[in-house]
Amino acid sequence: MKVLVIGSGGREHAIAYALHKSPKVNEIHAIPGNPGIAAIGTCHPGSVEDIEGILKFVEENKIDLTVVGPEVPLCMGLVDVLEDAGHKVFGPRKYAANFEGSKAFSKDFMVRHNLPTAAYKEVNSYDEACLALADFSYPVVVKADGLAAGKGVVICDNEEMAKATLKEMLVDGILDGAGSKVVLEEFLTGYECSLLCFVDGKTIVPMVYAKDHKQIYDENKGPNTGGMGTVSPNPFMPEGMDEILKEDILNPFLKGLQEENIDYRGVVFIGLMIENNKAKVLEFNVRFGDPETQSILLRLDSDLFDIMNAVATKTLDQIEVKWKDEHVACLVLASGGYPGSYEKGKVITGLDKVSEDIIVFHAGTKMVDNQLVTSGGRVLNICALGLSLEDTRKKVYQAAEMIDFEGKYYRKDIGLN
DSSP states (O other): OOEEEESSSHHHHHHHHHTTOTTTTOOOEEEEHHHHHHHTTOOOOOTTHHHHHHHHHHHHTSSSSEEEHHHHHHHHHHHHHHHHHOOOOSSSOOTTHHHHHHHHHOOOOHTTTTOBOOOHHHHHHHHHHHHHHHOOOOSEEEEEEEETTTTTTEEESSSSHHHHHHHIIIEEEEEEEETOOOEEEEESSEEEEEEEEEOSSSSEOOOOOOOEOOOEEHHHHHHHHSSSSSSSTTTTTTTHHHHHHIIIIIIHHHHHHTTTTTOOEEEEEEEEETTTTTTEOOOOOOOOTTTTHHHHHBBSSOOOHHHHHHTTTOOOGGGGBOOOSOOOEEEEEETTTSSSSSOOOOBBOOOOOOTTTEEESSSSSEEETOOOOOEESSSEEEEEEEEHHHHHHHHHHHHHOOOOOOOOOOOOOOTOO
């Protein structure tokens, strides 16, 4: 089988890595891919937003399954175009992608189907938003309705900060249209958990839990990032949550899809806030999380191609999804200055020194004059499996010291906070 992976980050490298292990997959292609994927497949230049170009590639190369990594092409309708032309795709169609493409869409769905979530109000203008602030206590969460590349959620500690944020989104338009509509939301306390599920519209299968570390500095301080590391299983997950999440969230979500005839096939990422053994939904994403995927897929003990093919063909109920008992840690090496401004083009050394039981996924790298250099804020994901969290943490931090590039930065407390 020929598989095409759309995207260029650590998530896509992890997906390609897992697919490469399948005896059914003999060719892996990526658009545009990265140097890590190039070691196990063939990378092709192109944009994830070039829908017609991707369709042409799929047809000319007789691709058997296309796996869409990032949210933007999903929200643009890439799956619709490929499927309508007769091609098999792993990922939700455009309407279903509104679960991530529109905060208001997903919140309204949750209310209609009694999924536990924070109280909220949808607003369309600055004046309306300022009036609505009276209905909330502080801190209050201000969310841009549309896709904002991880920059559309701001926790505001007071009215002055809230109004300034609303002005930036609704009046100044700093998010290129993503903030033309805003959702004000109750601030939830507890701890965050990432729950990813395979779903084919008829069946929903939860994956193993992962814990993401969003903030840039140790002890969960500083601005949010795309994620500085993950561990799986989640060491903070209370006992007995599986059944609670199934009854309170997964079953109502699936029932809601069916009642509204929403064709959702792919991965649903459910961001949760858990407190006192109760969970509330923070957000839905319509694709694999990054870097949760890097930890989760390393624990997969089934054939990922079989699972993705079953999801695409609505036969997920015929697949047994099995997981390894081992622990996994994933540590992100970032460019100095991230998530703010940072320099690119720094030479990366030391990858040849890490032990064979370390898996390194490329997140923001490229080859220049036969040298591997940095090309993003999150550069490499260092991953390891082990019998305990302590074992995996030791492995990834030893590897982090061996790999080097100018400005290298990483958190020291992944899995501890």
